[in-house]
Amino acid sequence: xxPKAIQxxxxxxxxxxxxxxxxNEHGYQIKTFWEGDETITRFTPKYxxxxxxxxxxxxxxxxxxxxxGTGTAALAAYRAEGREIDTIPPFxxxxxxxxxxxxxxxxxGIELELRGKVLEQKEKxxxxxxxxxxxxxxxxxxxxxxxxxxxxxxxxxxx
Amino acid sequence: xxPKAIQxxxxxxxxxxxxxxxxNEHGYQIKTFWEGDETITRFTPKYxxxxxxxxxxxxxxxxxxxxxGTGTAALAAYRAEGREIDTIPPFxxxxxxxxxxxxxxxxxGIELELRGKVLEQKEKxxxxxxxxxxxxxxxxxxxxxxxxxxxxxxxxxxx
Numbered sequence: 616x617x618p619k620a621i622q623x624x625x626x627x628x629x630x631x632x633x634x635x636x637x638x639n640e641h642g643y644q645i646k647t648f649w650e651g652d653e654t655i656t657r658f659t660p661k662y663x664x665x666x667x668x669x670x671x672x673x674x675x676x677x678x679x680x681x682x683x684g685t686g687t688a689a690l691a692a693y694r695a696e697g698r699e700i701d702t703i704p705p706f707x708x709x710x711x712x713x714x715x716x717x718x719x720x721x722x723x724g725i726e727l728e729l730r731g732k733v734l735e736q737k738e739k740x741x742x743x744x745x746x747x748x749x750x751x752x753x754x755x756x757x758x759x760x761x762x763x764x765x766x767x768x769x770x771x772x773x774x
Numbered sequence: 775x776x777p778k779a780i781q782x783x784x785x786x787x788x789x790x791x792x793x794x795x796x797x798n799e800h801g802y803q804i805k806t807f808w809e810g811d812e813t814i815t816r817f818t819p820k821y822x823x824x825x826x827x828x829x830x831x832x833x834x835x836x837x838x839x840x841x842x843g844t845g846t847a848a849l850a851a852y853r854a855e856g857r858e859i860d861t862i863p864p865f866x867x868x869x870x871x872x873x874x875x876x877x878x879x880x881x882x883g884i885e886l887e888l889r890g891k892v893l894e895q896k897e898k899x900x901x902x903x904x905x906x907x908x909x910x911x912x913x914x915x916x917x918x919x920x921x922x923x924x925x926x927x928x929x930x931x932x933x
Binding site for chain 2: 628629631632633634636639640641642661663664665666667668669670672673674675677678679681682709710711712713714715716717720764768769
């Protein structure tokens with residue numbers, strides 16, 4: 616059975632994120648899965664997602680870490696309740712703060728792997744650590760503080 | 775006289791950054807200027823640079839803060855040497871670490887303003903604080919640790 620990505624279960628009215636929304640045709644549409652006690656996202660940047668030629672743009676790395684962090688938070692929230700991600704009510708987290716350390720240049724032209732671990736979890740707040748690797752070498756490390764999306768952010772939900 | 779953007783003076787072989795490279799036709803091509811003792815960048819996101827509908831994607835905000843920070847670092851390096859940005863040798867900084875606090879949702883559909891201040895400056899390292907505003911309200915705050923790009927990052931320079 617194919618593992619399920621958390622982003623495939625974000626409700627349609629909050630599935631337009633440029634980083635991870637399945638309904639954003641211009642965006643990255645990343646997919647985040649459990650793999651044991653870690654979460655994983657794989658992504659291959661386009662040739663133009665460059666900083667210094669030959670290396671991946673740091674803003675894209677920050678973006679991937681950001682959405683992997685909110686996805687990790689939602690996955691962790693379901694798991695804490697002992698629920699599958701295709702059950703309702705859904706969880707949707709947004710980013711309160713983001714820290715990225717660029718440890719070494721990330722080579723462009725290959726698939727990147729992001730792995731997340733939950734560092735701290737409360738009902739409405741999940742802090743995760745995200746490690747980005749290229750060719751098996753760690754090139755960046757992030758920390759994402761994600762909070763449950765306030766319902767009043769959404770215009771016309773249930774209207 | 776038009777003020778000069780630091781990105782217009784990045785050497786052509788390091789002017790392909792997705793966030794601020796004048797030679798990246800797919801990218802944001804941000805422009806960073808001095809305005810007194812602060813640096814400023816203005817940018818209007820596209821409609822698809824969204825997170826939750828109606829608000830700007832956090833990864834784009836991180837990207838803008840990132841490139842505004844490296845631009846601020848280069849501007850500050852010239853100023854510390856008492857040189858104009860159209861003189862050589864050029865300065866080009868890359869990001870060592872990035873912190874972004876998302877203070878409130880950033881509305882989509884209007885021009886954003888980023889203002890930078892140098893917090894700490896050494897010869898090869900500049901730390902800046904970046905404040906992002908929309909409609910005159912501060913919505914995000916960033917801190918960028920920028921370091922001078924190692925020359926060996928560039929393939930074929932002077933080859």
